[in-house]
Amino acid sequence: MASIKIRTKRLEGKTQIRILIAHPMEHGRNKDKQTGQLIPAHFIKELTVKHNDTLIINSDMGGSVAKDPYFAFMLNGGIEGDKITVSWADSLGKTDTVDAKIT
Amino acid sequence: MSLRYHAICLILLSLCLPNLVIADPARDRLETQRFFKRLFPQLQLQDYAEGVYAIDPIARDSWLAIEEFPPYEPALEAGEKLFKQPFKDGHSYADCLPNQGIAITQLYPLWDAIKGEVVTLEKALNDCRILHKEAPLPYQKGAIANILAYMAYNSRGKKINIQIPADDPRALAAYEQGKAFYYARRGQLNFSCASCHNQNAGKKIRSEVLSPVLGHTSHWPVYRLFWGEMGTLHRRFNDCFELLRMPLLPAQSFELSNLEYFLSIMNNGIALNGPSTRK
Amino acid sequence: MPSNRRTFIKQSLVAGAYASLISNGLFKSTKTQAAWIAENFSPATLTDTLQKIYRNAEIIDSEAIALKLPRVAENGAVVPVTVTSSLPNVNEITLFVAKNPTPLSISFKLSPVMDAFVSTRIKMAETCNVIAVVNSEGKLYKARKEVTVTIGGCGG
Numbered sequence: 001m002a003s004i005k006i007r008t009k010r011l012e013g014k015t016q017i018r019i020l021i022a023h024p025m026e027h028g029r030n031k032d033k034q035t036g037q038l039i040p041a042h043f044i045k046e047l048t049v050k051h052n053d054t055l056i057i058n059s060d061m062g063g064s065v066a067k068d069p070y071f072a073f074m075l076n077g078g079i080e081g082d083k084i085t086v087s088w089a090d091s092l093g094k095t096d097t098v099d100a101k102i103t
Numbered sequence: 104m105s106l107r108y109h110a111i112c113l114i115l116l117s118l119c120l121p122n123l124v125i126a127d128p129a130r131d132r133l134e135t136q137r138f139f140k141r142l143f144p145q146l147q148l149q150d151y152a153e154g155v156y157a158i159d160p161i162a163r164d165s166w167l168a169i170e171e172f173p174p175y176e177p178a179l180e181a182g183e184k185l186f187k188q189p190f191k192d193g194h195s196y197a198d199c200l201p202n203q204g205i206a207i208t209q210l211y212p213l214w215d216a217i218k219g220e221v222v223t224l225e226k227a228l229n230d231c232r233i234l235h236k237e238a239p240l241p242y243q244k245g246a247i248a249n250i251l252a253y254m255a256y257n258s259r260g261k262k263i264n265i266q267i268p269a270d271d272p273r274a275l276a277a278y279e280q281g282k283a284f285y286y287a288r289r290g291q292l293n294f295s296c297a298s299c300h301n302q303n304a305g306k307k308i309r310s311e312v313l314s315p316v317l318g319h320t321s322h323w324p325v326y327r328l329f330w331g332e333m334g335t336l337h338r339r340f341n342d343c344f345e346l347l348r349m350p351l352l353p354a355q356s357f358e359l360s361n362l363e364y365f366l367s368i369m370n371n372g373i374a375l376n377g378p379s380t381r382k
Numbered sequence: 383m384p385s386n387r388r389t390f391i392k393q394s395l396v397a398g399a400y401a402s403l404i405s406n407g408l409f410k411s412t413k414t415q416a417a418w419i420a421e422n423f424s425p426a427t428l429t430d431t432l433q434k435i436y437r438n439a440e441i442i443d444s445e446a447i448a449l450k451l452p453r454v455a456e457n458g459a460v461v462p463v464t465v466t467s468s469l470p471n472v473n474e475i476t477l478f479v480a481k482n483p484t485p486l487s488i489s490f491k492l493s494p495v496m497d498a499f500v501s502t503r504i505k506m507a508e509t510c511n512v513i514a515v516v517n518s519e520g521k522l523y524k525a526r527k528e529v530t531v532t533i534g535g536c537g538g
Contacts, residue, residue, distance in 0.1 A: 064484060073492075169460065
């Protein structure tokens with residue numbers, strides 16, 4: 001199952017893009033309650049958003065973004081059927097990418 | 104007649120009285136609603152479904168911001184898949200549950216006359232699994248919480264409607280047990296549920312605003328920020344017990360099921376709004 | 383200047399350089415990885431972080447930045463934040479949490495078709511200021527807001 005959910009909402013010539021990603025966003029300072037061991041860092045480090053294959057957002061982040069992170073942006077423009085692509089890469093080299101159409 | 108005579112009579116009478124009084128859940132609920140109407144005159148019954156966010160405007164803002172794209176959405180999706188997936192023998196949850204399992208959360212927990220006990224929705228799901236030779240799911244979190252999320256979502260807007268069968272005194276007894284549990288003082292701090300959620304609802308314990316008991320069962324399961332994942336009502340009970348230094352109880356134990364039965368009946372009339380997000 | 387800053391942001395976040403080291407196969411075990419992260423994520427003050435990233439560039443306080451945050455965070459692990467600005471041609475919005483071990487939280491580069499609007503949820507270790515730094519036409523502006531982070535009595 002893809003880790004990225006995308007919602008678009010068109011309002012007066014703009015498109016609100018909302019993104020929810022399933023990701024642990026572990027900063028590496030938490031301890032496992034059962035074992036007492038440090039939970040290794042595992043967080044998204046880069047997020048990109050494209051509109052019809054053109055890069056519109058490029059974000060760098062660390063472990064101080066909340067677990068299962070949420071992002072929202074406002075595109076000036078966008079019409080029904082346009083493609084929005086959200087991709088992320090994390091600190092362990094994992095990646096994911098999902099396309100959605102503006103509705 | 105001496106004062107001592109009267110005192111003794113009164114003591115004896117008060118010992119007997121609980122047995123003489125016929126339990127009246129409808130009256131209990133009405134009294135509870137009246138109590139809170141006096142405490143929060145600005146709130147309508149349905150407002151209580153928002154829990155503490157109906158009475159704490161700062162927390163409400165934060166909650167609404169998170170509900171813009173709630174973190175329980177992936178659980179909802181996962182729950183739908185799990186609910187629809189047939190068992191190995193070809194049957195599915197829809198075969199065991201009323202209305203194919205769609206929009207039924209408001210009927211639970213219910214009194215099962217054959218088993219002679221309160222059956223929560225979690226229990227009903229696992230009973231179905233066992234019937235069809237599948238291993239039961241662990242309670243409190245994970246797959247069961249995801250399925251509950253999907254079912255709660257389908258049931259949104261349905262008013263909680265738990266009916267105690269008039270012809271089975273055991274059902275009323277279960278209600279009474281849940282009620283007694285709710286009002287009994289327990290643990291090192293000697294608190295009862297009512298100490299916080301009736302007597303001190305709206306007040307603060309340290310920096311937390313205490314939620315009223317009305318609305319307590321409308322929004323489950325919940326993505327608790329504290330858990331970073333979905334969890335059930337019984338999981339939340341135990342979080343509370345732990346903090347208040349009371350003994351923990353297994354999820355789906357008689358005590359917790361009867362407590363949920365009592366609480367749900369107190370919440371009759373409130374429309375379901377789960378799954379939800381809480382701190 | 384901007385490219386130095388961007389490079390430094392990547393380094394500050396560790397992961398950029400880290401990823402290239404991973405691909406070189408220099409990290410074999412979780413222990414080595416952890417040690418490397420620990421070394422580069424050593425606590426920094428907000429002042430030091432801002433200095434490293436922006437050098438001596440002036441960052442002007444601006445009322446044209448709206449920083450929306452709850453006054454009291456229900457749970458420091460999930461604090462919703464929205465930054466909007468009426469400043470012209472905003473190309474970057476960066477969020478700092480003053481008392482986090484790593485004050486730099488997240489940075490957004492926006493293409494010209496994007497409104498100056500970002501919303502996300504951040505982690506806050508304790509009560510402190512959240513600072514938004516906005517780059518508008520090459521100039522830096524900031525706004526701050528204090529958020530109370532509680533542990534609480536019943537929420538746990």
